[in-house]
Amino acid sequence: MIWALLVVWLVLIALNDVRWLRVAQREHYEPGRVSRFAWRWGIVGVGLPLHGSRPGPLAWTRRLRTLAVVTAIIEVALLLAVWPIVVLVLAPFLVDLAVFITAPLERRLAGRWVGDATRRLNSVRPTVVAITGSYGKTSTKVYVGHLVATARSVVATPGSFNNRLGLARSINEHLVPGTEVFVAEMGTYGPGEVRDLCSWLPPKIAAITAIGPVHLERFGSEDRTLAAKAEILERAEVAVLNVDDARLAALAPAVDIRVVGVHATDPLVDLAPPTAAATNVAVAIAIARELGVGDDVIAAQLPTLPVPAHRLTETMSDKGFAILDDTFNANPAGTRHALAALARHSGAGSKVLVTPGMYELGPRQAEENASFTRDAASVATHIVVVGRTNRAALLAGAEAGGALEVTAVRNRNAAVAWVRAHLGPGDVVLYVNDQPDHYP
DSSP states (O other): OOHHHHHHHHHHHHHHHHHHHHHHTTTTTTTTTTHHHHHHTTTTTTTTOOOOSEEESSOOOOOHHHHHHHHHHHHHHHHHHHHHHHHHHHHHHHHHHHHHHHHHHHHHHHHHHOOOOOOHHHHHHHHHEEEEEESSSHHHHHHHHHHHHHTTTEEEOOTOSSSHHHHHHHHHHOTTTTEEEEEOOOOSTTHHHHHHHHHHSSSSEEEEEEEEEHHHHHSHHHHHHHHHHHHHGOSSSSEEEETTTTTHHHHHGSSEEEEEEEEETGGGGGOOOOOOOHHHHHHHHHHHHHHTTTHHHHHHHGGGGGOOOTTEEEOTTTSSSSEEEOOOOOOHHHHHHHHHHHHHHHOSSSSEEEEEESSOOGGHHHHHHHHHHHHHHHTTTEEEEESSSSSHHHHHHHHHOOOSEEEEEESSHHHHHHHHHHTTOOEEEEEEEOOOOOOO
C-alpha cells in the first residue's frame, strides 16, 4: 500500500513538473520567471493545462531534457527529507533552481556554436545590419531583405531567431560564401544582452525601430528599454533611427556615429502595401539606401513587400468570412495599426475583434488593454475577449467605448468556435495577439 501511494505521488509530481517545465521553456529559461507564474496559477498550477497548445506543444529539446533531469535530482533529494506534497507545492521554485544551476552549462555549450558562427563571419565577411526595437524588428528585417535582394546577395535571420543561440544557428546554417549582406534581428530582455550579441556579431549598420512598453514587466521602464536597445549602436558605423519615436529622436543627438533619422512621411513609404507599418517601411528604406540600393530599385520592390506570418495576413475562411491574422504579438502601436486595417476592410457585414489583450506591459497593462478595446468599440461590431489575464481591463474598455456586443471565452479554441458559429459571407474577424498557454 505504501509503495502504491508513493507511485501515485511520484506520478503527480512528474505531471506537475511537466506544467512548470513548459513555463520555463515559454519564458526562455530566464531564472525566476517560473516562480512568478506560480503566483498567477496558485502555486501547484491548478488550471494550468498539462499539454501546451500555443505557441506549440512542449518541445523536449536537449536543454529541456537536461533541465528535467536536474529538477528530478533536486526533488528526489528533497523527498528524502520532506513529505511529497511539499515537493508538489515547491515544484515551480525547484524548476527555477534547476534553471539557475544549469545556466552556466548552457552558456558554455552555446559558446561552441557562437565560436563556429564567429569563424564563419570572419571567413564570409558580409556587411552586417543589426535591427532591434520594442516592436517592428521582424517586419523591418523582412522588408530589408526584400528591398536589397535584387541588388545584393543577402541573408536575413529566419523567424524570430534573435537571441545568442538563434543568431549563431542562423549564421552556421545559412551564411554561405558570396553573401554580401547579413541582416540580424536582435532581441533583448534586459541590459547587456544586445552588447553581448554585438561583441561577436558587430554591425556596420544598426537600426532601432521603436521604443515602447513591450516587456515593460521585465525592463521596469521605457528609459531602461531604450538604454538596453541602444547598446546596438556601440560598435556600429551608422545608426538608423525612427525619429518619429520621441525617445529615439532625443537619443539621436547623443549618438557619436553618423545618424540617419527616418520619418514615416518618406514619399517612398506610400508605395508599400497599406498593411505594412509605415515606420517599419521607412527604416527598411533607409537601411537599403545605406547599402547602396538606389531609390528606383527600392520603389520597384516596395509594392510587393512580403507580409510576415501572423502579422495582419488576410485569408478567407471556408464559411466565406475574411480573417485578419495579427496574432504574432501585440503592442499598443500595433493594435492601433490592426484596428485601422479592420476599419478599412470592405463589406457591410459584422466586424469582430478577437483578443486576449497585451501581455508584459507591467504597471501599464490594464490601462493599455482598456484603451485598446475602448478604441476597438468604434470599429468592431463585436468583441470577443479571450482568457482571464486581461479580461477585466478589456471588458471595462469595451464598456467605456460603448461596444455593441462583448463575449468572454476561456481560450482561443472557444473563440474560434464562437467565430465559426456566428460569422458568414461578408463578415470579417480580426485576431489580435495569441493567448500564451502558460497565462491564465
